[in-house]
Amino acid sequence: MRIEILCTGDEVLTGKITNTNYSYMAQKLEDMGLSVVWGTTVGDDRATLLAAFRAAAARADAVIVNGGLGPTVDDLSQEIAAEAAGVGLAFHAGWFATMEAFFAARSRAMPANNRKQAMLPEGAELLDNPVGTACGFALTIGKARFFFTPGVPRELRRMLDDQILPRLLAMAGTPGVIHLKRFHSYGLGESHVDQLLEGIEAMAPDGSVKLGFRAHYPQLETKLLVRAPDAAGIAARLAPVEAEVRRRLGNFILAEDDATLEGTVLAALTRAGATLALVESFTGGQIAARIAPLPGAETVLRRAVVVRDPAELAPAIGADAARLRGSHEDAAGLALIAHVADAARNAARASHALAILVDPDPGPDGIGFGGSILIGIATEAGTACRAARILGGREWLRLGAVEMGLDCLRRHLAELPIDERIDFEKR
């Protein structure tokens, strides 16, 4: 089945906003085993919209159109869709009543121009929008089934999941149920994981499990797409394969599905009734900024301190100035970071402390630019530390250090070794 995505709107066409709706939709379709073969972007212009609808109608089996369903004069999707299909517009009393209720629930009067949003091409199938006033609709134009969706990301996502994906899967004749299982890891490169998971697809019968990856440094997402006649079949096919993925990737899996590294860390700390002190240098507050916005972080994250000169840690957290001097190499570096983590924990009266000091190389930025990383974790029971070196440029080093710090804390909380060698390390 040939699927196209057609994005409309001057703001997307002119690059004023980056088209994240496109990548969201395409990725979501791919995750369900549906392939997008063509993407089109046009502005709020009648002639161009009509030409784009006609071209897609002649080429594709299914087309998702995004945008142009709003109440203003430059929202043209319904009108041009009707023209392309050779039908008129009809007033949809049911959707109009829904809109009136939407405004009434918010104690607002509905502006007159919202009536336009209840005008749909004759013969169109309404697609519900439970979170906004722009209903979607499906309509056949030429040889293709068109699905019209709102530009507001939250509304689009809901409609795609609830209304459009089931219809597309039915059109594709996909039997039964599809499920996407995701593993997030840090520390292994894509080709390394691909190699570790060799033969994994063959564990399930009939090609019912498909393996895929999405790399977004520093994390890698490993995906298993499973097809089965029903939910029980999904569970039966997935269970041995996911167990094997967990076994092979082991300690490197930091979270699954919608969970995140920072969320995993916060959940573990919360379960333990713990409080956290952070010390950052080169990472400049980015570890704190990952944890602080999460619900519940306010009771766990007690204090974060960011310094650029390690000597500042003496007044900042009461570290011993004499123990801050000296080499970041080898044993001396590990002793230094252990002391910093311990001092931070004491200063904040926290149960846990994570300290990360990065010593960037001198010289200009570039692919060969790197730095030495010291990570220390302190608890009542003592300290655990590791050292590492990452190359690849200033920003690469910074992102890698943030991730490594959070991942070491995750490992420590899960009683896993914190110093397993990772692929991004240079020694």
Added chain:
Amino acid sequence: MRIEILCTGDEVLTGKITNTNYSYMAQKLEDMGLSVVWGTTVGDDRATLLAAFRAAAARADAVIVNGGLGPTVDDLSQEIAAEAAGVGLAFHAGWFATMEAFFAARSRAMPANNRKQAMLPEGAELLDNPVGTACGFALTIGKARFFFTPGVPRELRRMLDDQILPRLLAMAGTPGVIHLKRFHSYGLGESHVDQLLEGIEAMAPDGSVKLGFRAHYPQLETKLLVRAPDAAGIAARLAPVEAEVRRRLGNFILAEDDATLEGTVLAALTRAGATLALVESFTGGQIAARIAPLPGAETVLRRAVVVRDPAELAPAIGADAARLRGSHEDAAGLALIAHVADAARNAARASHALAILVDPDPGPDGIGFGGSILIGIATEAGTACRAARILGGREWLRLGAVEMGLDCLRRHLAELPIDERIDFEKR
């Protein structure tokens, strides 16, 4: 002139990566007064590429193709371009020599498959790539002039600026020179600025200055696009208009052109030989994370402290516990934040301190969610403080508070009032 952008590659088509090359190119063309009317995205597939090239060749005057110039078998742009133009491929000895020199300079042997990158359609005009091995080229297909560019963003940007924009401007018959002047502001909404700048275009003769906006909350970018026969003409037309923009937007302009808010703040601190202490709560380290990565920040940013419970400021920066309790309202709030800023400055022995405490409303997130913000700045000369309230959701509040904190510090360093009312405030 009708310009199209045609992006190629499976990773972009399937949404694995967000297509920022598209928005970069479209925005850059708009900035030069050139309009993109159509965008297409297709994968690394021969038949689809050919169909896409042919459709664009029949529709557009100029087409920028992005991607597909690499050395691997799925890089098909040269080959399909030749097919669409009805010509063969020819070996470009000059570019091959350039590639050999590129590898030699890096002490690496050139792999055999890189030879492919020197095969160009017959009659193509080479477009230089000084930062990579993929040369671009221009070729007429059908009625359109095609410009082929590499997918690596850094290489694309250089080629667009140096090679393609001058050719497109010449094709468009744009006389003389074009210049884009940009102002960045915080605190005024787009419609407000539009109103403040009424009549500004009319100050220049012959429509030679065009006004535009780009809103990316919390900042707004105001753009003046100037056309003139030569550089002297640009300067003459721009000078009175930019002076008037500065006069009307006044203290709200935080930076111009490529400068940033955090860069402006750091530059002012550096000029003053100052050092900075930061205190953050709900903003969770995001102010520190804006300043810390900038070159030179390591000598200015002495210490940042992030806490979630203000009571923690007593042990963290030696604040007086008694003065941390009490209301965030009115005079009491201002006294509290003044004390916090002062204590932070003393604790870090810094010349300047910026403290920002946010008290988010209770209850669930949503468009009506807001919070109260206290901002204090301390120097040797004393403290300056302001209070504000922002509504619009947790993330909106957080972003707004970060920007307001940095902007207050900018204003203070420039000896401007820090408590001018902004459009995002609710009182």
